[in-house]
Amino acid sequence: MEMWYTEEQTNNVRFSIRCDKQKYSAQSDFQRIEIFSTPEFGDILVLDDRIMLTQKDEFIYHEMISHVPMAVNPDIKNVLVIGAGDGGTVRELTKYKSIQNIDMVEIDRMVVDACKEFLPTVASKLNDSRVHIFIDDGLRFVRTVENKYDLIIVDSTDPFGPGEGLFTAEFYGNCYKALTSDGILVNQHESPFYNTYAKSMKQAHKKILQFFPVVKVYQAHIPTYPSGHWLFGFASKKFHPTNDLDEGRWNRLCIDTNYYNTRLHKGCFALPTYVTKQLMENE
Amino acid sequence: MKLDQNKAPIYQALCEYRENRIVSFDVPGHKQGKGNPVLTEFLGKQCMSVDVNSMKPLDNLCHPVSVIKEAEELMADAFGASHAFFMVNGTSSSVQAMVMSVCKRGDKIIMPRNVHRSSINALIVCGAVPVYVNPGVNKQLGIPLGMSVDAVKRAIKQHPDAKAIIVNNPTYYGVCSNLSEIVRIAHAAGMKVLVDEAHGTHFYFGDYMPRSAMSVGADMAAVSMHKTGGSLTQSSALLLGENISEGYVRQIINLTQTTSASYLLLSSLDISRRNLALNGKSIFERVTNLAGYGIKEINKLGGLYAFSRELINGDTVFDFDPTKISVHTRDIGLAGIEVYDILRDKYDIQIEFGDIGNILAIVSVGDKILNIERLISALYEIKRLYSKSSAGMLDHEYIEPIVVCSPQEAFYSNKIQLPLKDTLGKICAEFVMCYPPGIPILAPGELITKDALEYIIYAKAKGCNLTGAEDINTEKINIMVE
Numbered sequence: 132m133e134m135w136y137t138e139e140q141t142n143n144v145r146f147s148i149r150c151d152k153q154k155y156s157a158q159s160d161f162q163r164i165e166i167f168s169t170p171e172f173g174d175i176l177v178l179d180d181r182i183m184l185t186q187k188d189e190f191i192y193h194e195m196i197s198h199v200p201m202a203v204n205p206d207i208k209n210v211l212v213i214g215a216g217d218g219g220t221v222r223e224l225t226k227y228k229s230i231q232n233i234d235m236v237e238i239d240r241m242v243v244d245a246c247k248e249f250l251p252t253v254a255s256k257l258n259d260s261r262v263h264i265f266i267d268d269g270l271r272f273v274r275t276v277e278n279k280y281d282l283i284i285v286d287s288t289d290p291f292g293p294g295e296g297l298f299t300a301e302f303y304g305n306c307y308k309a310l311t312s313d314g315i316l317v318n319q320h321e322s323p324f325y326n327t328y329a330k331s332m333k334q335a336h337k338k339i340l341q342f343f344p345v346v347k348v349y350q351a352h353i354p355t356y357p358s359g360h361w362l363f364g365f366a367s368k369k370f371h372p373t374n375d376l377d378e379g380r381w382n383r384l385c386i387d388t389n390y391y392n393t394r395l396h397k398g399c400f401a402l403p404t405y406v407t408k409q410l411m412e413n414e
Numbered sequence: 415m416k417l418d419q420n421k422a423p424i425y426q427a428l429c430e431y432r433e434n435r436i437v438s439f440d441v442p443g444h445k446q447g448k449g450n451p452v453l454t455e456f457l458g459k460q461c462m463s464v465d466v467n468s469m470k471p472l473d474n475l476c477h478p479v480s481v482i483k484e485a486e487e488l489m490a491d492a493f494g495a496s497h498a499f500f501m502v503n504g505t506s507s508s509v510q511a512m513v514m515s516v517c518k519r520g521d522k523i524i525m526p527r528n529v530h531r532s533s534i535n536a537l538i539v540c541g542a543v544p545v546y547v548n549p550g551v552n553k554q555l556g557i558p559l560g561m562s563v564d565a566v567k568r569a570i571k572q573h574p575d576a577k578a579i580i581v582n583n584p585t586y587y588g589v590c591s592n593l594s595e596i597v598r599i600a601h602a603a604g605m606k607v608l609v610d611e612a613h614g615t616h617f618y619f620g621d622y623m624p625r626s627a628m629s630v631g632a633d634m635a636a637v638s639m640h641k642t643g644g645s646l647t648q649s650s651a652l653l654l655g656e657n658i659s660e661g662y663v664r665q666i667i668n669l670t671q672t673t674s675a676s677y678l679l680l681s682s683l684d685i686s687r688r689n690l691a692l693n694g695k696s697i698f699e700r701v702t703n704l705a706g707y708g709i710k711e712i713n714k715l716g717g718l719y720a721f722s723r724e725l726i727n728g729d730t731v732f733d734f735d736p737t738k739i740s741v742h743t744r745d746i747g748l749a750g751i752e753v754y755d756i757l758r759d760k761y762d763i764q765i766e767f768g769d770i771g772n773i774l775a776i777v778s779v780g781d782k783i784l785n786i787e788r789l790i791s792a793l794y795e796i797k798r799l800y801s802k803s804s805a806g807m808l809d810h811e812y813i814e815p816i817v818v819c820s821p822q823e824a825f826y827s828n829k830i831q832l833p834l835k836d837t838l839g840k841i842c843a844e845f846v847m848c849y850p851p852g853i854p855i856l857a858p859g860e861l862i863t864k865d866a867l868e869y870i871i872y873a874k875a876k877g878c879n880l881t882g883a884e885d886i887n888t889e890k891i892n893i894m895v896e
Binding site: 271275293295296300301308 | 714760761762783784787788790791792794795798799
């Protein structure tokens with residue numbers, strides 16, 4: 132028998148990966164959680180029929196969402212990660228000895244438990260002593276926090292389903308309030324390529340622009356995400372993502388990476404014209 | 415409940431109709447959607463295929479003998495009523511049917527002034543005369559409350575010839591009067607009790623809810639199934655107590671009701687009634703918990719005051735609906751309508767209404783905790799980003815009316831339009847209200863006072879949607895010419 136995982140990336144586009152077996156399947160209070168092992172991509176995590184990560188390409192996403200802000204401000208000590216139940220973002224952050232505290236807020240305990248058991252290479256650092264896991268709605272968590280974090284990373288699902296609240300003006304505004312005066316907000320910013328994702332991308336950008344003086348977008352190539360062309364948002368109260376980058380300082384930290392480097396850092400903010408046009412619609 | 419509430423006769427008859435693949439040479443002309451492909455694509459084939467006309471197997475709302483009759487009996491059973499009518503022209507039509515069933519031209523009817531416009535509309539149509547009872551007012555919040563039992567007693571004593579009393583159960587804000595006591599004294603005086611339960615469907619099903627009209631022996635109740643019960647917009651139920659003639663009320667309903675009742679609306683009432691009868695208790699327990707959580711979190715912030723059962727005072731607030739999130743906004747320097755607008759324009763959150771000093775969010779069968787979190791977080795942000803001094807803000811919602819003549823006489827009198835500022839001291843010949851909530855600032859036959867004019871001008875400046883006047887911009891008001 133052939134077994135394939137097929138994702139409807141849009142109503143008119145499908146993406147399939149051959150599977151060897153299903154390792155985990157459960158319905159939580161929030162979503163359907165599945166883990167398959169596949170010959171090409173290793174183990175893959177699927178939430179509500181969307182690929183969240185594969186062992187083969189997760190390093191791209193997790194390095195780009197973590198090292199870009201860390202290289203802009205290596206003095207970051209207190210980090211809030213929202214979503215990120217698989218642990219990949221936390222794994223990258225724990226590479227910095229200078230970080231003193233990582234609060235991780237994930238709404239779905241079952242995602243954390245499943246990843247600890249079945250995706251140990253991704254969830255490997257969730258037990259680091261600096262990491263504190265809160266099972267809560269991210270929106271609810273930031274509501275009462277003020278002037279506390281140097282960096283907030285929003286590592287969320289798409290804005291349909293439990294991640295919806297993390298793409299709202301009330302969330303970004305509350306993040307602004309929760310950040311220190313030189314704080315940075317980095318978020319999973321959807322894709323510019325297919326219309327449904329592009330719409331969320333433009334709306335998120337428009338909402339973030341209301342709050343932060345510096346709002347930029349950068350890109351990466353993630354083969355298993357729809358279209359492969361994926362964006363991240365960089366918003367900050369003070370730092371410019373490329374002008375304030377001290378390449379030498381970051382490179383002296385000798386952080387081990389496979390995708391991120393400081394030359395790429397400067398390049399990833401150079402966006403294709405069609406993306407710039409979409410973002411300009413709101414500016 | 416005595417009947418088998420698992421049944422849903424209209425729903426079942428429609429399913430059967432669809433399976434039978436009837437060839438139709440009757441209206442509606444779209445013929446199960448085939449004649450209107452764009453509409454069918456938009457609403458869905460399933461929906462269009464049951465948008466049909468009355469016919470033998472589907473009964474007729476004007477004169478029900480089979481499946482509609484049975485569905486109405488199940489509805490009555492579920493609500494503890496002697497009879498129930500399915501209504502397809504909104505709860506406004508239920509309210510009007512109540513008034514017109516007990517009043518004729520010149521009859522008096524006792525009611526609080528903070529009724530919905532549909533009650534006063536009924537008076538314009540049938541010519542009955544209102545006797546207004548001043549509802550209590552909460553000074554801090556500026557909102558009208560329920561009628562005190564003493565005020566009702568006084569009105570009965572002064573107008574022993576009144577035919578009926580209308581009671582809001584609850585008001586838009588969620589306030590309930592002492593309904594069982596009002597029923598007792600009204601019945602002792604030979605008056606009927608009509609209850610506007612547009613926002614009270616859940617009182618019949620949830621635990622720890624205020625008393626429902628039928629449970630305390632009221633004579634008629636208008637229940638907005640579509641507001642908190644889950645049926646389609648415009649569908650409603652009219653409930654009768656034991657001493658009201660079903661046949662006469664049907665005649666009254668048929669004076670103004672469509673003869674082509676929508677089966678989409680009727681089936682939505684049938685299916686929603688079944689759901690409430692079978693699952694209402696757990697549904698409204700969840701809803702109460704969601705609203706209670708929202709209230710608690712909003713009050714933690716300070717500045718915004720989500721009011722609820724602490725207002726209960728044994729009389730003008732005899733009870734309070736625990737499923738509402740009513741929030742007083744004036745202390746952060748914003749009118750309710752301003753918060754309402756910011757929520758929609760900046761945060762994509764649509765709430766039920768905002769008026770001068772308050773907003774109201776309706777929590778119901780369809781809500782999720784994550785949406786409540788969004789509302790709470792947006793309010794936190796609005797306080798952080800938009801709050802200002804509350805000096806100079808209007809502080810009350812209730813304006814004491816001075817009734818000069820009956821609504822019907824005023825509405826059909828000779829009248830002229832005058833600019834707002836020139837109408838002071840004249841008699842108003844139409845409604846002026848903010849919609850929502852649809853409670854008149856001025857009703858036909860009332861003196862135009864300085865308070866009323868100030869309120870109208872203030873509400874307009876704050877962005878309220880003013881309706882009711884012939885001049886759609888409410889820059890001019892129709893006044894009576896003596």
